[in-house]
Amino acid sequence: xxxxxxxxxxxxxxxxxxxxxxxxxxxxxxxxxxxxxxxxxxxxxxxxxxxxxxxxxxxxxxxxxxxxxxxxxxxxxxxxxxxxxxxxxxxxxxxxxxxxxxxxxxxxxxxxxxxxxxxxxxxxxxxxxxxxxxxxxxxxxxxxxxxxxxxxxxxxxxxxxxxxxxxxxxxxxxxxxxxxxxxxxxxxxxxxxxxxxxxxxxxxxxxxxxxxxxxxxxxxxxxxxxxxxxxxxxxxxxxxxxxxxxxxxxxxxxxxxxxxxxxxxxxxx
Numbered sequence: 001x002x003x004x005x006x007x008x009x010x011x012x013x014x015x016x017x018x019x020x021x022x023x024x025x026x027x028x029x030x031x032x033x034x035x036x037x038x039x040x041x042x043x044x045x046x047x048x049x050x051x052x053x054x055x056x057x058x059x060x061x062x063x064x065x066x067x068x069x070x071x072x073x074x075x076x077x078x079x080x081x082x083x084x085x086x087x088x089x090x091x092x093x094x095x096x097x098x099x100x101x102x103x104x105x106x107x108x109x110x111x112x113x114x115x116x117x118x119x120x121x122x123x124x125x126x127x128x129x130x131x132x133x134x135x136x137x138x139x140x141x142x143x144x145x146x147x148x149x150x151x152x153x154x155x156x157x158x159x160x161x162x163x164x165x166x167x168x169x170x171x172x173x174x175x176x177x178x179x180x181x182x183x184x185x186x187x188x189x190x191x192x193x194x195x196x197x198x199x200x201x202x203x204x205x206x207x208x209x210x211x212x213x214x215x216x217x218x219x220x221x222x223x224x225x226x227x228x229x230x231x232x233x234x235x236x237x238x239x240x241x242x243x244x245x246x247x248x249x250x251x252x253x254x255x256x257x258x259x260x261x262x263x264x265x266x267x268x269x
Contacts, residue, residue: 029247036240047238048245052218053226057245060223063134064202067141068149072195074142075149076187082150083157097151100144105207112140113212132214137222140208145198152194153187160186189264193257200253204246 039047047053082094100108116123116130116139123130130136160183168178184191206224213220223246230239 032240032243032247036237036244039237039241043238044241047241052221053223053242055218056221056223056226059134059137059220060203063137063222064141064199064205067138067145067202068195068199070138070142071146071149071198072191075146075194075198076153076191078146079150079153079157083154097147100147105144105205106211108143109140109208109211112136112143112208116212131212132216132220134220136212136214137209137220140212141202141205144205144208145201148197148201149191149194152197153190156187156190157183189261192260196253196257196260200250203249203253 078093078097082090113120113131113136115121116136118124118129118131120131128135130139164182165178168182173181204224206222206228209222210225213222213225215221215225223242227239227242227246230236230242
């Protein structure tokens with residue numbers, strides 16, 4: 001039986017797709033690599049081994065990781081509530097989850113800073129500092145990356161057949177055993193994907209973090225901030241090199257997502 005093509009002209013549509021992808025993604029990224037290639041070997045080693053860059057990289061990775069872990073738990077709970085229960089205000093909550101996608105991240109950063117600063121509405125009730133610390137950075141990343149986890153898990157959870165859960169109950173499994181052995185294995189690929197997307201997004205986040213971090217050198221500096229600092233110093237090659245470093249980190253994370261998805265797809269065949 002001949003395959004029916006919904007969109008006619010495969011060669012034409014493929015050509016348009018590749019051209020558009022090249023203009024928007026591939027060519028700019030290739031230009032970034034070519035521009036950063038102007039740096040000498042000595043300058044490259046001095047840059048990547050500098051204490052400021054290593055500490056900024058550590059802050060970015062650490063805060064993004066813990067924010068992704070927290071959102072992995074919170075996002076799973078939110079997706080579960082939205083899929084499995086009906087209650088008043090459900091549509092409002094479902095809409096607010098997407099708010100970080102629509103809200104400028106700088107606005108979120110200013111709002112979080114005013115709330116969690118030492119004299120802020122929430123920060124004044126704590127005996128420790130939240131704003132201008134790694135904790136504040138993680139809070140900002142929690143806000144920005146939450147939708148990635150929820151929206152990745154939600155459709156998978158909605159498509160899970162309830163017959164498998166009912167069969168587990170009939171066979172005597174408790175609710176926890178059903179979740180552990182039936183539900184969570186089916187959600188695990190989506191959960192890992194959401195976690196990795198949140199982590200990758202957190203590493204490259206700038207707008208919401210730049211205010212609440214305080215930009216304290218060697219303490220709360222983030223990697224994207226160093227790019228801006230290099231640009232202010234007219235060191236465009238150095239800024240491009242740091243951008244390539246962030247690009248490599250993001251590519252490795254996304255490659256891991258694809259490998260994990262392929263692994264689970266082969267297991268379910």
